[in-house]
Amino acid sequence: MKEYKICIIGFGAVGKGVAKAISLKKDNIKEKYNANLKIVAAADSSSSAISSDGLDEELLLKTKEETGKLESYPNFGGNLNGMEILNEVDYDILIDVTPTNIETGEPALSLTLKAFEDGKDVITSNKGHLAIKFKELIATARENNVQFKYESTVGGAMPIINFVQETLNSCEVESIIGILNGTTNYILSRMTTEGSSYINTLNESQELGIAETDPTQDVEGIDAACKTVILANSILGVDAVYSDVDVTGISQITSEAISLAKKDGYLIKLIGEVSKEELKVSPRLVKQGSQYDLNGTLNMATVKTDLAGDVTVVGKGAGSLETASAILTDLINVIKMK
Amino acid sequence: MKEYKICIIGFGAVGKGVAKAISLKKDNIKEKYNANLKIVAAADSSSSAISSDGLDEELLLKTKEETGKLESYPNFGGNLNGMEILNEVDYDILIDVTPTNIETGEPALSLTLKAFEDGKDVITSNKGHLAIKFKELIATARENNVQFKYESTVGGAMPIINFVQETLNSCEVESIIGILNGTTNYILSRMTTEGSSYINTLNESQELGIAETDPTQDVEGIDAACKTVILANSILGVDAVYSDVDVTGISQITSEAISLAKKDGYLIKLIGEVSKEELKVSPRLVKQGSQYDLNGTLNMATVKTDLAGDVTVVGKGAGSLETASAILTDLINVIKMK
Numbered sequence: 179m180k181e182y183k184i185c186i187i188g189f190g191a192v193g194k195g196v197a198k199a200i201s202l203k204k205d206n207i208k209e210k211y212n213a214n215l216k217i218v219a220a221a222d223s224s225s226s227a228i229s230s231d232g233l234d235e236e237l238l239l240k241t242k243e244e245t246g247k248l249e250s251y252p253n254f255g256g257n258l259n260g261m262e263i264l265n266e267v268d269y270d271i272l273i274d275v276t277p278t279n280i281e282t283g284e285p286a287l288s289l290t291l292k293a294f295e296d297g298k299d300v301i302t303s304n305k306g307h308l309a310i311k312f313k314e315l316i317a318t319a320r321e322n323n324v325q326f327k328y329e330s331t332v333g334g335a336m337p338i339i340n341f342v343q344e345t346l347n348s349c350e351v352e353s354i355i356g357i358l359n360g361t362t363n364y365i366l367s368r369m370t371t372e373g374s375s376y377i378n379t380l381n382e383s384q385e386l387g388i389a390e391t392d393p394t395q396d397v398e399g400i401d402a403a404c405k406t407v408i409l410a411n412s413i414l415g416v417d418a419v420y421s422d423v424d425v426t427g428i429s430q431i432t433s434e435a436i437s438l439a440k441k442d443g444y445l446i447k448l449i450g451e452v453s454k455e456e457l458k459v460s461p462r463l464v465k466q467g468s469q470y471d472l473n474g475t476l477n478m479a480t481v482k483t484d485l486a487g488d489v490t491v492v493g494k495g496a497g498s499l500e501t502a503s504a505i506l507t508d509l510i511n512v513i514k515m516k
Numbered sequence: 517m518k519e520y521k522i523c524i525i526g527f528g529a530v531g532k533g534v535a536k537a538i539s540l541k542k543d544n545i546k547e548k549y550n551a552n553l554k555i556v557a558a559a560d561s562s563s564s565a566i567s568s569d570g571l572d573e574e575l576l577l578k579t580k581e582e583t584g585k586l587e588s589y590p591n592f593g594g595n596l597n598g599m600e601i602l603n604e605v606d607y608d609i610l611i612d613v614t615p616t617n618i619e620t621g622e623p624a625l626s627l628t629l630k631a632f633e634d635g636k637d638v639i640t641s642n643k644g645h646l647a648i649k650f651k652e653l654i655a656t657a658r659e660n661n662v663q664f665k666y667e668s669t670v671g672g673a674m675p676i677i678n679f680v681q682e683t684l685n686s687c688e689v690e691s692i693i694g695i696l697n698g699t700t701n702y703i704l705s706r707m708t709t710e711g712s713s714y715i716n717t718l719n720e721s722q723e724l725g726i727a728e729t730d731p732t733q734d735v736e737g738i739d740a741a742c743k744t745v746i747l748a749n750s751i752l753g754v755d756a757v758y759s760d761v762d763v764t765g766i767s768q769i770t771s772e773a774i775s776l777a778k779k780d781g782y783l784i785k786l787i788g789e790v791s792k793e794e795l796k797v798s799p800r801l802v803k804q805g806s807q808y809d810l811n812g813t814l815n816m817a818t819v820k821t822d823l824a825g826d827v828t829v830v831g832k833g834a835g836s837l838e839t840a841s842a843i844l845t846d847l848i849n850v851i852k853m854k
Binding site: 345485503 | 540565593667684685687731805807821822825826827829832848
């Protein structure tokens with residue numbers, strides 16, 4: 179039985195999902211992969227819990243839920259930040275679920291490079307550092323002979339990166355096109371079915387927790403644009419960065435535009451498109467009843483290939499446990515390669 | 517550079533697709549996986565071509581196209597059958613693309629067991645032996661320490677088996693439901709859009725080469741039923757055989773039933789459903805605009821999971837090169853594990 183010591187840096191919705199997923203699946207993973215998963219450290223933005231004997235996942239979740247922080251985790255709570263943890267704790271795999279910052283890529287960038295230099299494998303759900311320094315990150319992982327996985331950065335529980343790399347590896351991928359952001363898909367779908375204005379629908383989405391208090395990254399297309407960069411680099415082998423993407427969001431879409439489209443049998447969707455020539459995120463007319471006609475926060479992507487033709491995947495683009503499932507798949511794949 | 521000597525037994529649409537796919541991708545595979553693919557034997561139902569130096573893929577295809585047989589392949593044509601080839605030829609991997617026989621599983625069953633006993637890896641597109649003796653085949657492959665791959669048996673170019681095993685390996689799969697047969701989907705879609713009768717639409721499909729001269733396996737649900745058995749065994753770990761499936765085909769569907777459904781916003785589709793409790797293939801009402809609302813020969817499958825929720829894949833269910841792409845993916849995965 180091999181033991182894997184895990185640090186979870188970031189303990190928001192996705193970080194909590196990872197703890198829950200490990201709690202639910204660790205016995206199964208022990209049996210199936212002969213691997214013992216142990217969370218030796220977890221940190222949110224202002225507090226932490228550390229134990230070389232392993233933290234109890236359910237107690238971590240309970241502590242966070244009851245106090246909003248991790249420092250009151252019994253006996254092992256504290257105030258180390260992510261970088262301090264990586265300096266002080268003995269671990270094998272970093273699960274980086276910090277929030278995306280598209281300007282600097284931090285804190286994911288520094289944490290990831292530090293982990294690579296120390297010979298640790300990294301799994302991330304953070305899009306910021308990937309969208310601005312993908313090539314450098316991959317090169318540094320390779321130089322240090324460590325694994326770097328990022329399935330959950332695109333599409334949450336809709337598998338797309340592993341999907342193409344593992345199940346379409348006989349094909350050349352020509353392009354990828356799809357709905358890559360769940361929040362904007364929810365807003366546009368509601369505007370279509372309810373005939374409501376953009377601003378009212380955004381407010382409703384915020385009340386439901388589907389849109390964030392500051393919705394900019396979603397509604398201005400930034401989140402989807404980051405995903406096109408990650409897909410371009412990882413699947414098409416293009417050396418692209420965030421500034422290469424032609425981005426238009428949905429904040430200028432009126433209910434009139436949507437109802438005009440509807441009359442003619444069309445919908446307006448925020449579509450991301452990735453090819454060797456172009457990275458683009460923009461609202462587009464798509465036919466009602468077509469593969470793009472998906473409601474709610476669903477994501478979809480159609481991969482155009484040379485041998486297999488078009489292959490489409492549809493899945494939940496967000497959700498704590500759903501996104502964590504992609505991280506756990508990455509974790510299993512890291513373990514399988516050890 | 518490692519060399520892989522390949523036998524292709526069966527040289528119909530899928531066999532020809534495999535030769536074409538190898539011709540198109542062998543340089544790429546050489547570069548990417550340091551593997552040299554060499555077809556040392558190919559056989560159709562009545563003739564063969566064999567060369568330890570490797571057969572030329574394009575010449576194989578030309579010979580078959582011009583003469584309908586392989587025996588006139590220059591210098592290396594002959595009349596050995598599949599079993600004789602496995603007895604006489606030095607090879608590493610058997611690609612079995614013989615036609616499905618749901619009664620006996622032959623010739624795939626004998627060929628596969630012979631290859632296993634000789635320590636050879638096998639990739640198959642044949643559903644017959646899998647639908648009647650899945651468990652025994654897997655056990656025999658394991659005993660002989662060889663690899664056995666069958667991605668193309670379900671969904672052609674719609675990846676489903678590798679998809680679940682490689683990209684959803686963190687999840688438990690609860691059920692799989694979908695459109696698993698392209699021919700019947702084409703017939704039902706045309707009956708819906710054209711208002712035509714079953715028999716006229718079947719005739720049209722036969723003229724287009726979408727339905728076979730004897731369409732029984734497709735229209736009576738036998739093909740889809742075989743696929744539910746393969747999915748149940750490979751993904752749900754259920755020990756199922758063909759006779760466990762509750763099967764109803766589409767030959768009794770009238771254009772009146774379809775138009776009545778249409779008026780109420782429904783379509784009739786042949787749906788396969790796989791759970792631990794039940795294997796079922798039957799025509800069902802599905803909502804227009806739902807994920808089942810797919811035209812043409814497309815296949816789709818929704819995988820219900822515990823962590824990731826529902827994940828759906830859509831792809832071409834048939835086609836020579838499309839199906840061959842799944843076989844080539846299996847071949848690459850065999851090579852990667854060596």
